[in-house]
Structure formats: C-alpha cells, structure tokens
Amino acid sequence: xxxxxxxxxxxxxxxxxxxxxxxxxxxxxxxxxxxxxxxxxxxxxxxxxxxxxxxxxxxxxxxxxxxxxxxxxxxxxxxxxxxxxxxxxxxxxxxxxxxxxxxxxxxxxxxxxxxxxxxxxxxxxxxxxxxxxxxxxxxxxxxxxxxxxxxxxxxxxxxxxxxxxxxxxxxxxxxxxxxxxxxxxxxxxxx
Numbered sequence: 001x002x003x004x005x006x007x008x009x010x011x012x013x014x015x016x017x018x019x020x021x022x023x024x025x026x027x028x029x030x031x032x033x034x035x036x037x038x039x040x041x042x043x044x045x046x047x048x049x050x051x052x053x054x055x056x057x058x059x060x061x062x063x064x065x066x067x068x069x070x071x072x073x074x075x076x077x078x079x080x081x082x083x084x085x086x087x088x089x090x091x092x093x094x095x096x097x098x099x100x101x102x103x104x105x106x107x108x109x110x111x112x113x114x115x116x117x118x119x120x121x122x123x124x125x126x127x128x129x130x131x132x133x134x135x136x137x138x139x140x141x142x143x144x145x146x147x148x149x150x151x152x153x154x155x156x157x158x159x160x161x162x163x164x165x166x167x168x169x170x171x172x173x174x175x176x177x178x179x180x181x182x183x184x185x186x187x188x189x190x191x
Contacts, residue, residue, distance in 0.1 A: 036067060036070055036115060036162050037067075038067060039067060039068045039147075040065075040066045041063040041064060041065055041066060042064045042066050042148070042149060042150060042159055043062075043063060043064075044058040044059045044061060044062040044063070044064055044150050044158065045058055045060060045151070045156070046058050046059055046060050046150075046156060047150075047152065047156035048152070048156060049156040049157060050090060050155055052090050053085055053090070053182075054182060055155065056157060056158060057156055058150035058156050058158050062158075064149065064158035064159055065159070065161075066147045066148075067114060067115065067159070067160075067161070067162035068114060068115065069114075069115040070114065070116040070162045070163060071115075071162065071163055073116065074189075075189055076130075076187040076188075076189055077116075077187060077188050077189065078163070078185070078186075078187055079163050079164065079165045079185075079188055080161065080164055080165070080183050080184070080185060080186070081129065081166075081167055081172075081177070081183065081184045081186045082160075082164055082166045082167070082182065082183055083166075083167065083179050083182055084111060084144075084168065085168065085169065086102060086103035086104075086105070086107070086109055086142065086168055087102055087103070087104060087105055088102040090105075094153050096109070096111075096141040096142040097141075097142050097143050098123035098124060098141045099123075099141060101141075103141060103168065105168055105169040105170060106168075106169075107139075107168055107170055108136060108137065108138040108139065108170045108171050108174060109138055109139050109140075109142075109167075109170075110127065110129070110138045110139070110141070110142075110165050110166060110167045110171060111140070111142035111144040111164075111165075112143065112144060112164070112166075113143075113144050113146045113160050113161065113162050113163060113165075114144070114145060114146035114147055114160070115146065115162055117140070117143040117144070120143075123140060123141070124139065124141075125139070125140050125190060125191065126138065126191040127140060127165075127189065127190055127191065128188060128189050128190075128191060129165060129171060129175065129188045130187050130188070131175050131177060131184055131185070131186040132177070134174070134175045134176055135175075136171055137191065138168075142166075144164045144166040145159055145160060146159050146160045146161065146162050146164075165186060165188055
C-alpha cells in the first residue's frame with residue numbers, strides 16, 4: 001500500500017520528468033511560437049507527371065507531409081524559391097487559382113505555400129523577393145498547395161513544403177539565378 005510520502009515522491013518525479021521533457025522540446029530548433037508542423041500525411045500515387053522543370057514526382061505508397069500553415073510572415077520572411085511554369089501543359093498543373101488563367105513564363109508570377117496564400121488573401125499582391133543581393137517584384141497568382149497533391153490537378157507532384165515561393169522562369173532570370181539548381185534560399189516581403 002502506498003504511503004502519502006511515496007505518492008508525493010512519485011508526483012514530484014512525474015512533474016520533474018514532464019518539465020524536463022517540455023524544456024528539451026522547447027530548445028529544439030523550430031520549436032515554440034510560430035512553429036508550423038505537418039498536419040497529416042498524404043499517401044503517394046504516381047501518374048503522368050510533366051517534367052519540364054524537373055519536378056519531384058509522387059511515388060506510389062510514399063508518405064508526403066501536409067501543411068495547413070506556414071512560418072510567420074515578417075519584414076524579411078525566409079523561404080525556398082522553386083521553379084514552376086504557369087503555362088498551359090507545363091509542370092504547373094491547372095490554371096492559376098487567383099484568376100483561373102495560365103501565365104507566360106516571361107511574366108514575373110509566383111505561387112505561395114498554403115499558409116502564406118491564406119485562402120486567396122494574397123491574390124494579386126506584389127511581393128519582393130531577394131536572393132544573392134538581387135531583388136525583384138512578382139505577382140501572387142496561385143497557391144503552392146501544401147495539403148493536396150499526387151493527382152492530375154497537381155501534376156502528380158507531392159504537396160509543397162510550408163515555406164515555398166514557387167516562381168516563374170522570369171523571376172529566376174530577374175534574380176540572376178541558375179534554373180538548373182531548382183531550389184534557392186530567399187527572403188520575401190509584402191510590398
């Protein structure tokens with residue numbers, strides 16, 4: 001039979017263990033306020049993935065993280081720039097969500113990850129993208145879907161990560177970036 005002293009000692013042990021666990025988790029990079037974690041996982045399904053800009057194509061059975069959020073927007077939001085064509089029949093999939101239209105590769109346009117796209121709230125906004133000492137303004141025309149993917153509408157590509165600015169070749173050219181690299185760390189801000 002447990003004594004009052006034994007119960008108190010066990011309670012203290014659990015409090016210390018919980019406190020240590022919380023402290024350790026709060027010291028991890030990315031932990032704490034503003035954290036955006038995967039909200040689920042999408043099972044991959046392969047299909048006819050158009051490969052004009054060397055996209056990652058879904059693999060059958062592979063699990064892909066889904067995000068309904070993105071990191072907080074700041075005066076200089078860190079992101080990853082990816083290459084995307086917004087032209088019909090290219091790797092961008094269907095028409096842009098903001099205007100239900102396709103856009104020429106010579107237009108400076110972008111798609112933002114789901115959280116940043118914010119239910120179309122940034123449609124038509126110009127954002128400033130900076131990389132390697134260069135900057136360019138581009139118009140938000142689409143969502144880089146961080147929840148859905150691996151289907152025809154999304155070119156059988158997995159959901160985007162939560163920190164993506166998916167940009168047309170014109171944006172890459174204006175920044176003086178090599179499109180063969182495919183991904184570049186950038187910052188962006190709202191105009």
